[in-house]
Amino acid sequence: MLPNATFPTVAERTCNAGKAGEVLAVDIAGAKAIAAAIPVTGTETLPLIESLGRICANAVASSIDLPPFDNSAMDGYALRLGELAGKGPWQLPVAARIAAGQIAGSSYPAGCTVRIFTGAPLPAGFDAVVMQENCERFGAMVRLSQKPPAGQNVRIAGEDVANGATVAAPGTLLTPERIALLAATGTASVAVLRKVRIGLVSTGSELVEPGGLLSAGQIYNSNRFFLRAALDRPWIEPVDFGIVADDPEAIRTMVSEAARRCDVVITTGGVSAGEEDHMMDVLKRENAELEVLKVAMRPGKPVTVGRIGSALFFGLPGNPYATAATFARIALPAIKRTAGFQKLSASWMPAVSGFTYRRKQGRTEYVPVTWSRLDADGLPIVEMLGRGSSASLSPLAMARATAVLPPDMPAILPGMRLRIEPLCD
Numbered sequence: 001m002l003p004n005a006t007f008p009t010v011a012e013r014t015c016n017a018g019k020a021g022e023v024l025a026v027d028i029a030g031a032k033a034i035a036a037a038i039p040v041t042g043t044e045t046l047p048l049i050e051s052l053g054r055i056c057a058n059a060v061a062s063s064i065d066l067p068p069f070d071n072s073a074m075d076g077y078a079l080r081l082g083e084l085a086g087k088g089p090w091q092l093p094v095a096a097r098i099a100a101g102q103i104a105g106s107s108y109p110a111g112c113t114v115r116i117f118t119g120a121p122l123p124a125g126f127d128a129v130v131m132q133e134n135c136e137r138f139g140a141m142v143r144l145s146q147k148p149p150a151g152q153n154v155r156i157a158g159e160d161v162a163n164g165a166t167v168a169a170p171g172t173l174l175t176p177e178r179i180a181l182l183a184a185t186g187t188a189s190v191a192v193l194r195k196v197r198i199g200l201v202s203t204g205s206e207l208v209e210p211g212g213l214l215s216a217g218q219i220y221n222s223n224r225f226f227l228r229a230a231l232d233r234p235w236i237e238p239v240d241f242g243i244v245a246d247d248p249e250a251i252r253t254m255v256s257e258a259a260r261r262c263d264v265v266i267t268t269g270g271v272s273a274g275e276e277d278h279m280m281d282v283l284k285r286e287n288a289e290l291e292v293l294k295v296a297m298r299p300g301k302p303v304t305v306g307r308i309g310s311a312l313f314f315g316l317p318g319n320p321y322a323t324a325a326t327f328a329r330i331a332l333p334a335i336k337r338t339a340g341f342q343k344l345s346a347s348w349m350p351a352v353s354g355f356t357y358r359r360k361q362g363r364t365e366y367v368p369v370t371w372s373r374l375d376a377d378g379l380p381i382v383e384m385l386g387r388g389s390s391a392s393l394s395p396l397a398m399a400r401a402t403a404v405l406p407p408d409m410p411a412i413l414p415g416m417r418l419r420i421e422p423l424c425d
């Protein structure tokens, strides 16, 4: 057996950081953020064709059976099995021809077969279809040598969806597949939840937008681009407040306007304890109710989550990888709850470490990984990219996934089982 990385329970992961406040385990911080989210209730009705990526507001029930009638799953010959007496081969006259879109006759002579095509209605009393490749046709007769089992190549009315069954529950994401199911049951329009308005504020006096010239000491604003791209989803309406300098009054004006206008506000930068980190003062003055101040994760320890009036607030740390990691683990599930999603958990899959990494314990660590080999069980053997600097973006841009290193593992060794998660799911 390979040594497995264990995933401690929520209760095991909380620890207390003392004077600066409690450091919460990732799961607890995520759960607190979800608990602080208030789902939107407004709805709009859209033509089904325009509903991709939106969230279903109400349960949708099918008003028909799917398929609506018994029909053939193959091009071939329909039979009544009870008429195949004795041992084959049997020779049967072809009494009719039914193509998709035609209707079956109400009665056919005893001992006959019917030429039938995929999707064509099966005549009443017929109970199997022999595919044409397994028959020999002689003029108006067909010979078959094997008796098919009952129901072969027959699709029974309602076998996919029964009349009255739920085809979309409230909180379901409308994917191409779900839309196809709704279309198949005749649904032409669908009620969806209104888009979640998310305000973005990039704080930092050093920030310049790409396209501008960098003066000494300045850097380009990458977090805004990450967040705009990560939030580019049909159920989100972004409201971009641009860059605000490290000035408490300027930040306060921007954050309070964003909180008035949006369901969710995300700021980046200024949440640490430095003299130029003003977010905490701003939040105090805005009477924010804060649920999370620090999270036992790396990167991304300082993360502020709470509510400012009617808005859910996330103060993400400014280092680009910390912004990305805290967005994915702490902010996104709560944003999904705000949007009305039923499923909040991100997907993950097992992998095997291909690297050695000795580390400080105590925080859940997210490391960018890639892979080009699979082990004997087909699991990816992952290699760690970069050395976990929260300021580095290139390992993240090259990564295929993030490996989650539990807080209590002093060393990750080759062959250990790890959990990997998509970068932004």
Ligand code: AMP
Residues within 6 Å of the ligand: 202, 203, 204, 206, 207, 219, 220, 221, 222, 223, 224, 268, 269, 270, 271, 272, 277, 316, 317, 318, 319, 320
């Ligand atoms: P802060 O969280 O404000 O202390 O910022 C931490 C680090 O992240 C500093 O090196 C900042 O310059 C950098 N940083 C903050 N905001 C951004 C941003 N929007 N884009 C890129 N880097 C940023």
Ligand code: MG
Residues within 6 Å of the ligand: 203, 204, 205, 246, 269, 270, 276, 318
């Ligand atoms: Mg800053």
